[in-house]
Amino acid sequence: xxxxxxxxxxxxxxxxxxxxxxxxxxxxxxxxxxxxxxxxxxxxxxxxxxxxxxxxxxxxxxxxxxxxxxxxxxxxxxxxxxxxxxxxxxxxxxxxxxxxxxxxxxxxxxxxxxxxxxxxxxxxxxxxxxxxxxxxxxxxxxxxxxxxxxxxxxxxxxxxxxxxxxxxxxxxxxxxxxxxxxxxxx
Amino acid sequence: xxxxxxxxxxxxxxxxxxxxxxxxxxxxxxxxxxxxxxxxxxxxxxxxxxxxxxxxxxxxxxxxxxxxxxxxxxxxxxxxxxxxxxxxxxxxxxxxxxxxxxxxxxxxxxxxxxxxxxxxxxxxxxxxxxxxxxxxxxxxxxxxxxxxxxxxxxxxxxxxxxxxxxxxxxxxxxxxxxxxxxxxxx
Amino acid sequence: xxxxxxxxxxxxxxxxxxxxxxxxxxxxxxxxxxxxxxxxxxxxxxxxxxxxxxxxxxxxxxxxxxxxxxxxxxxxxxxxxxxxxxxxxxxxxxxxxxxxxxxxxxxxxxxxxxxxxxxxxxxxxxxxxxxxxxxxxxxxxxxxxxxxxxxxxxxxxxxxxxxxxxxxxxxxxxxxxxxxxxxxxx
Numbered sequence: 001x002x003x004x005x006x007x008x009x010x011x012x013x014x015x016x017x018x019x020x021x022x023x024x025x026x027x028x029x030x031x032x033x034x035x036x037x038x039x040x041x042x043x044x045x046x047x048x049x050x051x052x053x054x055x056x057x058x059x060x061x062x063x064x065x066x067x068x069x070x071x072x073x074x075x076x077x078x079x080x081x082x083x084x085x086x087x088x089x090x091x092x093x094x095x096x097x098x099x100x101x102x103x104x105x106x107x108x109x110x111x112x113x114x115x116x117x118x119x120x121x122x123x124x125x126x127x128x129x130x131x132x133x134x135x136x137x138x139x140x141x142x143x144x145x146x147x148x149x150x151x152x153x154x155x156x157x158x159x160x161x162x163x164x165x166x167x168x169x170x171x172x173x174x175x176x177x178x179x180x181x182x183x184x185x186x
Numbered sequence: 187x188x189x190x191x192x193x194x195x196x197x198x199x200x201x202x203x204x205x206x207x208x209x210x211x212x213x214x215x216x217x218x219x220x221x222x223x224x225x226x227x228x229x230x231x232x233x234x235x236x237x238x239x240x241x242x243x244x245x246x247x248x249x250x251x252x253x254x255x256x257x258x259x260x261x262x263x264x265x266x267x268x269x270x271x272x273x274x275x276x277x278x279x280x281x282x283x284x285x286x287x288x289x290x291x292x293x294x295x296x297x298x299x300x301x302x303x304x305x306x307x308x309x310x311x312x313x314x315x316x317x318x319x320x321x322x323x324x325x326x327x328x329x330x331x332x333x334x335x336x337x338x339x340x341x342x343x344x345x346x347x348x349x350x351x352x353x354x355x356x357x358x359x360x361x362x363x364x365x366x367x368x369x370x371x372x
Numbered sequence: 373x374x375x376x377x378x379x380x381x382x383x384x385x386x387x388x389x390x391x392x393x394x395x396x397x398x399x400x401x402x403x404x405x406x407x408x409x410x411x412x413x414x415x416x417x418x419x420x421x422x423x424x425x426x427x428x429x430x431x432x433x434x435x436x437x438x439x440x441x442x443x444x445x446x447x448x449x450x451x452x453x454x455x456x457x458x459x460x461x462x463x464x465x466x467x468x469x470x471x472x473x474x475x476x477x478x479x480x481x482x483x484x485x486x487x488x489x490x491x492x493x494x495x496x497x498x499x500x501x502x503x504x505x506x507x508x509x510x511x512x513x514x515x516x517x518x519x520x521x522x523x524x525x526x527x528x529x530x531x532x533x534x535x536x537x538x539x540x541x542x543x544x545x546x547x548x549x550x551x552x553x554x555x556x557x558x
Binding site for chain 3: 202203206207210211214218222226227228229230231232254256268270273274287288289290292293294323324325326328329330342344346347348362363364
């Protein structure tokens with residue numbers, strides 16, 4: 001960006017943007033202090049400017065469900081009530097994703113209904129593949145876990161941290177590992 | 187959002203927000219160029235508007251410690267000096283977290299003092315569980331690793347990339363895997 | 373931040389920042405609605421204000437390559453054409469990183485050309501280690517995978533989700549696991 005380009009943005013008053021930047025930084029510092037004082041936490045800039053329950057409601061998710069600002073939500077994603085959706089999560093509904101109530105979707109979890117393996121290795125000649133994925137109610141999904149397209153996870157199932165789920169998980173079972181396998185009753 | 191709602195925001199001058207948006211985008215492009223020119227890097231919008239050392243200092247962390255903007259910090263988290271805290275990190279001090287000096291907390295690492303397994307599978311009837319976690323000085327924690335609540339990691343320990351640590355790690359030991367086990371002297 | 377500090381920022385008009393905050397929030401809500409209506413997706417605040425193709429072009433990446441806003445790019449990173457770079461990705465070129473065409477760099481992937489293990493355990497006395505890394509064309513790298521410094525991945529290789537790649541991957545091979553090993557023809 002050249003100086004000419006910058007000046008052309010506000011030819012009458014080149015100092016407008018300098019003042020705006022200072023004012024924006026000031027607002028962010030005030031919001032950050034309010035978050036620390038009220039809730040004893042530090043959240044991202046984007047989470048200072050948005051509300052987790054509002055974000056969830058905006059996408060049509062159920063009452064009591066919350067969703068950090070940097071969650072990437074694609075296509076048809078239905079989520080029930082009182083579900084917690086952490087930061088750095090991907091909810092891919094490009095092939096239809098359904099999620100129940102009281103689910104813990106821990107930070108860094110990625111739930112897919114597509115993959116691009118064939119697209120990449122064919123140098124873009126093969127299409128993206130898609131299949132629907134379904135997560136029941138009362139499910140816990142641990143941090144940084146990845147759920148492959150086409151999988152169904154039943155009510156009350158527990159998926160351990162850092163698991164890769166590429167097959168169905170029956171209701172009430174505990175799965176973990178890469179790939180995730182049953183550890184119920186062990 | 188309807189047009190009526192938008193106009194009501196600035197009834198006297200509906201073009202205020204259009205100009206504001208253009209000015210904000212212009213500022214971001216200038217900050218982005220400055221970051222590339224001075225430091226040869228691209229950082230998130232939020233990291234353009236904030237300072238990593240200032241963020242760490244704001245939460246009371248020690249001198250020389252830095253912290254990317256999108257790190258989620260919850261509750262009682264104490265961090266020593268010269269510790270590097272990467273992007274997409276979670277530092278959960280809801281059950282008390284202590285971290286020493288010269289620690290590398292690589293990108294995507296999540297360190298917990300609570301879990302919501304029982305909360306989820308009981309459909310919200312059981313409370314969230316909490317236990318304190320402690321990380322010593324001179325510890326390296328590799329990318330995308332998760333540290334479970336209640337764990338202690340001793341001084342100088344090395345935790346490999348993508349490890350799930352659910353037991354104590356003695357000082358000077360090298361642990362990795364899911365779950366992480368000792369690989370010292372192998 | 374004290375009231376005095378805040379007032380000193382806009383002594384003539386203390387309400388400037390309140391109006392600015394409301395206007396910024398209003399803009400973000402409008403951009404969010406536009407994203408939902410046009411593309412049926414929710415993206416981060418930063419991705420509302422920036423363009424993925426523009427970000428890639430800005431860092432000198434090839435035509436058709438896209439890059440989410442919160443990708444951290446460090447130093448010498450060369451990327452070819454039509455490569456997809458997801459959110460929460462780290463592209464570390466502090467030791468020189470080269471990436472080809474039609475590569476899928478899934479969300480949460482971290483590709484390194486340095487590590488800080490020795491720096492941490494020596495309490496800052498040992499330097500950061502660096503080695504160049506190379507990714508060919510037509511490569512798929514699954515979500516949350518980590519590529520260690522010094523690795524070469526050949527054309528058309530497939531790296532499964534949640535893999536830790538610490539050795540070279542020949543062209544056309546399928547690797548996964550922690551550490552990743554060959555699963556070609558299995």
